[in-house]
Amino acid sequence: MESGPSGGSRPAEPGPRLRGLRGADAAASASSLSRFGAEAGCRAPAVAAVLPAGGSGERMGVPTPKQFCPILERPLISYTLQALERVSWIKDIIVAVTGENMETMKGIIQRYQHKRISLVEAGVTRHRSIFNGLKALAEDQPNCRLSKPEVVIIHDAVRPFVEEDVLLNVVTAAQEHGASGAIRPLVSTVISPSVDSCLDHSLERARYRASEMPQAFLFDVIYEAYQQCSDYDLEFGTECLHLALKYSHIKAKLVEGSPDLWKVTYKRDLYAAESIIKERISQQVCVVMDTKEDEEHVGRCLEEMLKTELNHIKVTSGQDLQQIIVEQCYNFVCMNVMTSDFEKTQRLLNMLEESNLSILYPVVVISVHFLDYESVPFGQKMEKVGKNVGKIVCSVD
Numbered sequence: 362m363e364s365g366p367s368g369g370s371r372p373a374e375p376g377p378r379l380r381g382l383r384g385a386d387a388a389a390s391a392s393s394l395s396r397f398g399a400e401a402g403c404r405a406p407a408v409a410a411v412l413p414a415g416g417s418g419e420r421m422g423v424p425t426p427k428q429f430c431p432i433l434e435r436p437l438i439s440y441t442l443q444a445l446e447r448v449s450w451i452k453d454i455i456v457a458v459t460g461e462n463m464e465t466m467k468g469i470i471q472r473y474q475h476k477r478i479s480l481v482e483a484g485v486t487r488h489r490s491i492f493n494g495l496k497a498l499a500e501d502q503p504n505c506r507l508s509k510p511e512v513v514i515i516h517d518a519v520r521p522f523v524e525e526d527v528l529l530n531v532v533t534a535a536q537e538h539g540a541s542g543a544i545r546p547l548v549s550t551v552i553s554p555s556v557d558s559c560l561d562h563s564l565e566r567a568r569y570r571a572s573e574m575p576q577a578f579l580f581d582v583i584y585e586a587y588q589q590c591s592d593y594d595l596e597f598g599t600e601c602l603h604l605a606l607k608y609s610h611i612k613a614k615l616v617e618g619s620p621d622l623w624k625v626t627y628k629r630d631l632y633a634a635e636s637i638i639k640e641r642i643s644q645q646v647c648v649v650m651d652t653k654e655d656e657e658h659v660g661r662c663l664e665e666m667l668k669t670e671l672n673h674i675k676v677t678s679g680q681d682l683q684q685i686i687v688e689q690c691y692n693f694v695c696m697n698v699m700t701s702d703f704e705k706t707q708r709l710l711n712m713l714e715e716s717n718l719s720i721l722y723p724v725v726v727i728s729v730h731f732l733d734y735e736s737v738p739f740g741q742k743m744e745k746v747g748k749n750v751g752k753i754v755c756s757v758d
């Protein structure tokens with residue numbers, strides 16, 4: 362097992378973290394942990410995640426393995442890692458990458474300041490990569506440096522849109538049933554072709570589901586299954602839940618997943634992922650006012666105008682900007698009505714530069730100045746501001 366760029370025997374702890382960027386996530390996550398205990402009626406289990414990332418992405422049709430393909434100039438796998446890092450109760454994240462991509466992966470961990478990451482060598486198939494990840498967590502392996510978890514999540518590195526609720530659902534279900542996996546309705550009907558490529562029969566679509574990720578298992582259940590797994594299954598299998606059933610005789614609990622759990626497989630999926638990420642970040646706006654709380658401030662009126670367009674808008678008079686950055690707002694509108702200088706905006710720019718947020722996402726800052734604030738009738742002010750700011754923010758590329 363390799364550690365990240367910081368070396369040493371522990372999971373990668375690359376350079377300085379993005380300053381406080383995960384504060385709000387950790388708080389939200391801690392509340393989920395308490396839900397763990399309540400729902401499962403027991404203490405929260407030790408949870409680790411294994412991310413198979415050793416594929417070549419042939420179906421993507423590009424030289425770069427798809428997990429390293431850029432989305433908004435950032436590798437796809439980094440979004441998946443960030444999604445898992447937002448979940449504070451996942452204590453270790455094991456990523457299986459090929460030897461030739463090990464340095465690339467270490468560079469990604471360093472640049473995007475991912476933490477809790479350990480790297481293992483991928484196998485020639487997905488199942489073998491997953492097995493290598495599990496071995497890194499098993500205590501019966503030489504040089505085992507990670508503690509064995511009670512529950513292990515398995516999640517494809519090319520499924521970036523995974524939220525804490527589905528992770529909590531599969532882990533809670535795995536605690537009770539031994540195994541669990543996210544499923545989705547089938548979009549196309551499954552048919553069986555005859556040897557001469559004619560329709561032999563078709564399945565009743567409503568009775569079947571697509572197996573997606575994440576999946577979760579009691580560690581011993583899935584590790585035992587992989588240890589007993591036949592070479593054929595390791596070579597040609599695509600379903601971890603099947604291994605748990607076949608070798609550990611555990612029937613996984615199936616939980617409905619959200620539409621965003623799909624796997625990036627073809628080039629079109631990369632374009633779709635980029636659109637989803639762009640839409641999400643362009644929907645996050647923070648209006649920074651240059652005066653103390655003032656209900657009549659034009660910033661408050663802008664908030665009223667934009668909140669029907671956006672799903673996440675905040676207003677601040679500046680003293681809690683650091684907290685706002687923690688909550689990962691990606692677009693800022695500085696409303697300067699009292700002064701025409703850029704002091705407030707410059708302070709925000711300095712904070713953003715220090716937070717390194719722009720490493721993760723494109724950040725837009727709009728500085729609005731009213732040169733004739735007093736003389737322009739209020740209604741006209743709002744008309745101009747709302748129209749122009751709304752256009753700029755919603756057209757964030």
Ligand SMILES: Nc1ccn([C@@H]2O[C@H](COP(=O)(O)OP(=O)(O)OP(=O)(O)O)[C@@H](O)[C@H]2O)c(=O)n1
Nearest residue numbers: 413414415416417418419420485486487490518
């Ligand atoms: N030997 C392999 C093959 C696949 N994977 C990983 O398993 C996940 C899902 O597999 P898939 O979508 O099939 O990825 P690829 O095998 O890269 O795609 P393709 O089949 O198009 O080559 C991906 O994160 C992939 O990197 C892996 O860790 N080790």
Ligand SMILES: O=P(O)(O)OC[C@@H](O)[C@@H](O)[C@@H](O)CO
Nearest residue numbers: 487517572573574599600601
């Ligand atoms: O078959 P692929 O290698 O494309 O991807 C693996 C998928 O089969 C797998 O992620 C889900 O079906 C859940 O097991």
